Amino acid sequence: MCIDNDIYKEIRPYNDNEVKGAIKRLIDDRDFINAILKYRFPHASGMFGWLLIPLIKRFLVKKWSNVAxxxxxxxxxxxxxxxxxxxxxxxxxxxxxxxxxxxxxxxxxxxxxxxxxxxxxxxxxxxxxxxxxxxxxxxxxxxxxxxxxxxxxxxxxxxxxxxxxxxxxxxxxxxxxxxxxxxxxxxxxxxxxxxxxxxxxxxxxxxxxxxxxxxxxxxxxxxxxxxxxxxxxxxxxxxxxxxxxxCDLAKAQELYQKETTxxxxxxxxxxxxxxxxxxxxxxxxxxxxxxxxxxxxxxxxxxxxxxxxxxxxxxxHLFPSNYIAAEIESDQVTAEEEQLFAQKLADQPQGVQAILRRMYALPAQKKQTVAE
Missing domain, CATH: 3.40.1130.10 (Glycerol-3-phosphate (1)-acyltransferase)
Structure with a gap:
């Protein structure tokens, strides 16, 4: 690609010659380092989390030194x-x-x-x-x-x-x-x-x-x-x-809130x-x-x-959860699979349960319709 006439520069992925610079910017980015602190060291990322920042940066510099x-x-x-x-x-x-x-x-x-x-x-x-x-x-x-x-x-x-x-x-x-x-x-x-x-x-x-x-x-x-x-x-x-x-529960809760409010x-x-x-x-x-x-x-x-x-x-590709939710008979469905799916629905409001069932059922129902 001609860099002098790079019409895609604002939207495209990085080229080889831009990789090192992007990695350096990442290591110097406070939000990026804070995200690592939060997800990798959740118990140490509070009041004294700043003490780990230089260590994380040095670790990343060494780990990514050969990525070019x-x-x-x-x-x-x-x-x-x-x-x-x-x-x-x-x-x-x-x-x-x-x-x-x-x-x-x-x-x-x-x-x-x-x-x-x-x-x-x-x-x-x-x-x-x-x-x-x-x-x-x-x-x-x-x-x-x-x-x-x-x-x-x-x-x-x-x-x-x-x-x-x-x-x-x-x-x-x-x-x-x-x-x-x-x-x-x-x-x-x-x-x-x-x-x-x-x-x-x-x-x-x-x-x-x-x-x-x-x-x-x-x-x-x-x-x-x-x-x-x-x-x-x-x-x-x-x-x-x-x-x-x-993410099924989070999706179902979002859809339920949209339906109700x-x-x-x-x-x-x-x-x-x-x-x-x-x-x-x-x-x-x-x-x-x-x-x-x-x-x-x-x-x-x-x-x-x-x-x-x-x-x-x-x-x-249908799994037991799809057949169970759609109430379609399948050799894949066992008592253990039934129990696992029931646990997924447990303690959720009826509306959320219905959405979760529909979420897993639709692929099986649509596949059945196409086959008919």
Whole structure:
């Protein structure tokens, strides 16, 4: 990429020559160090926490001294992911990668249940099968602090500017985003993006045609038909299934509050807390299913959204919790699994219980409908 004419500089991930500088800024960032203090040393982060700050900084300088490129960062993240998976889940399985070519670039359009773990799990599967890892689309609503921006851009994330004000500014930012996605694919870089803005907190995975219209902005600029341009993007629907969602109760309580009061206001650090809980919380088993490349796209965004939805629904891997919530008979369901699911609902208001059940039931109900 030509640095002198770097039109994507404000939204793209960091290049190799920017990694060292970003790491130095992170180590010097007080909010970043305080976050480490809070989550790694909660009992020592109070009145005398400042005593640990120089030690943490020296530790990070030494630990990251050999991280000098994007690949180095990816290798480091892979080590962290290995430890995270070992402590927070009972195993990861995947299907569909054998249909893809490691030498091609794909636009992975995924269902979205967890802020950090969804793209991380897709990357984990790709990394282990010697595919290039993805560039990750992330909303600027999650980048309220400079240290969050540094971390995300170090980890191959590019910024979706959801906070753009005014129609003209919004169209300009969406046009740049569309151009960047096309440019990435043309230069051999995989992309991960959620099928809609925000997580499917109710368990209903559904593609927003607006996302597909954004992809096509670059095609319209090139005066290409929708079907032709979209067929060339190598779109692959991805279904991510968690046996247990560590954030399920928080999601259900939010939806219940919206149902009963009409509003819900996030706390200042709620997104960060969701990210942490999603990473460290118990997920039991995880399955990632890579669908078929869409090489013959239809004429409209709505029709393409329906094709993506069908693949995501059909490829979604169901666990006992899904069958139990949907009251569908399955050999997977045991008395122990029934008890575990009952414990999840215990001590919650009826309204929250109903939402939790619906959250786990929907994938099974939708899959059953598609199969009929």
């Amino acid at each position: 490129s994007v690949k180095d960062v990816q290798d480091y993240v892979a080590k962290y992911m290995r430890a995270t998976i070992a402590h927070s889940c009972d195993g990861v399985t995947t299907t569909g990668l054998n249909k893809l070519d490691p030498n091609k670039a794909y636009l992975f359009v995924s269902n979205h249940r967890d802020i950090a773990m969804d793209p991380a799990m897709v990357n984990w599967c790709l990394f282990n099968e010697n595919f290039n890892t993805v560039r990750i689309a992330i909303g600027d609503n999650l980048l309220k602090k400079p240290c969050a921006t540094e971390l995300m851009r170090l980890n191959k994330s590019f910024i979706v500017k959801r906070s753009s004000k005014g129609p003209r500014e919004l169209m300009k930012s969406l046009g740049l985003l569309s151009s960047y996605i096309s440019h990435s694919l043309m230069t051999g870089n995989n992309i991960w993006i959620a099928q809609k803005e925000g997580r499917a907190k109710d368990g209903n995975d559904k593609t927003d045609p607006a996302i597909l219209k954004m992809f096509f902005m670059e095609g319209r600029k090139q005066k290409l038909p929708f079907a032709e341009f979209m067929s060339g993007l190598n779109i692959v629907p991805v279904s991510i299934s968690y046996e247990n969602d560590p 009409g509003t819900y206001e996030k706390s200042e650090f709620e997104d960060i807390e969701s990210i942490v809980q999603g990473i460290v919380g118990q997920k039991r088993r995880i399955h990632i299913s890579f669908g078929d490349v869409i090489t013959d796209a239809p004429e409209t965004p709505d029709e393409l959204a329906a094709i993506i939805d069908k693949q995501i629904t059909e490829n979604y």
